[in-house]
Amino acid sequence: MTYAIQAEGLAKRFKDTQALAGVDLAARAGTVLGLLGPNGAGKTTAVRIFATLIQPDAGRAFVAGHDVVREAGAVRALVGLTGQYAAVDENLTGTENLLLIGRLLGMPRREARSRGEELLDRFQLTDAAGRAVKTFSGGMRRRLDLAASLVGRPQILFLDEPTTGLDPHSRGELWDMLRALVADGATALLTTQYLNEADVLADDIVVVDKGRVIAEGTPDELKSQVGGQVLALRPVRGDDLVAAHALVAEAAGPHTRIEGETVTAPVNDPELMPAVVRRLDRAGIAVGELALRRSSLDEVFLALTGHRAEPEQPEQRAEQDQTGEQDQTGGPDEPPVDESEFEKAVR
Known part of the structure; x- marks a missing residue:
């Protein structure tokens, strides 16, 4: 079996919090792996390790066969990351945001602009491309954020609660886009608290709680385990x-x-x-x-964890930023973006 994403005994501690306590998981190439669990279960920590933003304390993680610690550069060339909140610059236009990403990835200006136009068209943002992102709706920002993660044509996508806060129509649009990306050969690791989202999109599911895997299988297999x-x-x-x-x-x-x-x-x-x-x-x-x-996945989740899945609120994220798994953003070898280079990229 060829796995695009794999973890063996992954462990990570933040101060007094054991975010991951020996997680094993694997995603088959060309599929969507749903990573489910309560808030604070360790999902985002796992995503950040796979994306080379932080390093594990123990265990190993591989992306497309590359060790995320020893071969971080090779991993970064293959992946795209979309977090829970859109990471695009509100003061730049849609075109400028994608051009900036392309230039930071080392693309020639003409190629970066062409790739940006292609993605704006694919994500139905061409008409708004010249507007500042702060004028975009929530769904438009999420589409632009996903487009930004695709500028480098990644083989593997990490989607950390990408539809949190979106209305049902915008969420459905992103589902369609993700299906199309996977149909084109991409592999995705999806964390979500919308369990119908996992039921619709995920080929396989891993459920984590308190940093450990407590169940895994296809959606139908999990429903059968808890009660068909x-x-x-x-x-x-x-x-x-x-x-x-x-x-x-x-x-x-x-x-x-x-x-x-x-x-x-x-x-x-x-x-x-x-x-x-x-x-x-x-x-x-x-x-x-x-x-x-x-049975629904909501009932599976309830039976496995003892409570229902709830999308994380902004105040919970802010508290985590100060005390929990989010207090270490970026790896030690990631230099800050030089402001002059930032300005040159979008000039």
Whole structure:
């Protein structure tokens, strides 16, 4: 098997926080690997190690067969990175942003401009190319940010919660673009808290919690592990909801939940539904709706981690910047961008 991205025993500590505690994962070439986990589980740390922004304390990581520590330069020539928040310069135009990236990558000016125009057209930004990015909508900024990560024609993409904060339409546009990139042969490592996003895009999924891998497989395999189906019932009387939950939990176990006006539980035993019906009947609880449906990744995540996935809020990111895994941006061998070179690049 040829893996485009691979980690063996990856470990990283920040002060008193063990961000990664021996992570093993692998992404097949030409596929999307979804990396899921609660906030603070170590997802971003793993991405930053793969992208050569920080070095692991232990273990090894490879990108396209290159060791991310010993062959960092070779890795950087092959990858593109899109973070949770758009990293484009608001005061430059769309064209200037992509031209800047191309020049910093060493492209001749004509090639950099041509590549920028190609990407602006591909991401439906040509009409806005001459406007300052600060006038762009959130979806337009995310598209430009993704375009910026593609200027160097990377073989491998690291997408760290790229659709956080986007409306459903903009999120769908980015999904379509990612599908097209993978169809062209790219490999992507995607972290996301929108589990339907992982369900739609990921060929394989790794779930991490507290710096360790707790589950892996295809979306369908993970759903089968937790329970291939979900029982959902709604009592006729809202006052019976808590009592119905307790009765279902006796039969189905601790992963029984109340969701709005409905009680849900994973089904691992075909006799569960009749057992629940008998219990409710004996308790005199009338049921308005009772159904079996396929498990979702949200329910898989809940069963594995004990809580639901929630997109990280700006204040959480700011706190991490000060105390957690984000307090070391850039590797020790990364020189700062010289301001005069910055100005020359977009002149």
